[in-house]
Amino acid sequence: MQLDSIGGVMLDFTRKGGEMDGAGSDYQSVHSAGFSRRRFLAKTSCFGAFYAVAKLIPLPTLAAELASDSRVSQTPLMDKGFASVRKVGSGLYATISDPSKGMTTICNGGFLAGKDSALLIEGFTTPAGALFQMDALRMVSQVPVKGALDTHYHFDHSMGNSFYGANGVQLWAHATAAKRIMDSYVPLQGVDKEAALGPFEKRVKEAKSDVERQHAQSDLNAVTGVYQAANATVLGLPNRPIDPAKLPMSIDLGGLMAVLESYPGHSGTDMIVRVPNQNVVYTGDLLFSGWYPVCFDEKATISGWRDTLKKFAAFDQDTLFVPGHGQICGQEGVASLREVFDDIAGQAEKMYKAGVPAEEAQHRYAVPDKFKNFPIFAWGFTIGPAITKLYAEWQAK
Ligand SMILES: [Zn+2]
Secondary structure (H helix, E strand, C coil): CCHHHCCCCCECCHHHCCCCCCCCCCCCCCCCCCCCCCCCCCCCCCCHHHHHHHCCCCCCCCCHHHHCCCCCCCCCCEECCCEEEEEEECCEEEEEECHHHCCCCCCCEEEEECCCCEEEECCECCHHHHHHHHHHHHHHCCCCEEEEECCCCCHHHHCCCHHHHHCCCCEEEECCHHHHHHHHHHHHCCCCHHHHHHHHHHHHHCCCCHHHHHHHHHHHHHHHHHHHHHHCCCCCCCCEEECHHHCCEEEECCCCEEEEEECCCCCCCCEEEEEHHHCEEEEEEEEEECCCCCCCCCCCCHHHHHHHHHHHHCCCCCCEEEEEEECCECHHHHHHHHHHHHHHHHHHHHHHHCCCCHHHHHHHCCCCHHHCCCCCECHHHCHHHHHHHHHHHHHHC
């Protein structure tokens, strides 16, 4: 079992830390207005530890310049606390999660509704999350759903997929996403908790310093959450694999043209949805808005991701980005994530040149004041692997 390569991210916020033992249940039960009447039951054990810390980091409100953007509606179409849906263009909607208020969705998403059909974005963390978004779509449009897209395979974007399966919605994703879901999450199902989490507990016990212990604890919390989520989930696999070699692909929804593209960086399965006519882009996790980037994936590439962000920066200056996590942003959101990468790379390079070994360097990064409010998913899923991957890139040169 490849426990090192468990897909997924969990809220940790080590710097705000300390409240890791909270047990608040937070699965929001959702009653559907239309698509399905099914009620999703609370799972008290799942995500309890994460929710306790996520509560400390509320989602920032929409920036003033975006609130006054004519594309963006002032009031959300739907708001359940854990996520809200807002109009961001003609036929375009963004689903923005606020994990401080619940873990039903965790990631952002959205949908596009044309005259003939609609495209949903993300499977979210639970079927209730996918249902929430479907309900929002049905408030504004009754057109048939052409498909739902997982922007990549990670659990917080895919573990609600079974909702689509149960409702006959075709599920789109990068051609390798189904295999990555299987390889990452099936091995966790039905496995003894000790066997799954033991190696991470061991790292906490054997940590050489308080800092390393804190980092190891954050990783243990993250993996515990993924383990619990995997065991609480009936996995749903994409049934429309999209070959990245055949991208970009235009999708005509009827008076609304979307383009699927694939870029390297976050997971090796990353796809974005662009609406060129309106300068709106759904980036998946290639963009974290006001967050440290999650870089743990075995297919994540730091240089590739930085190149991708450079390309996003070259999109129209008026572009509205719906990021994978965090608030809707404009080009300033891309610029700040680029700065975060520059900062990590800058600090790492100094250590590399000074001969600090990678195992040590990955723990030594200091969060600058500028980014002190940027949430950090577990250390070993964000900054740690960013540094070890940078080291590996430099060593390969
Ligand atoms: Zn992700």
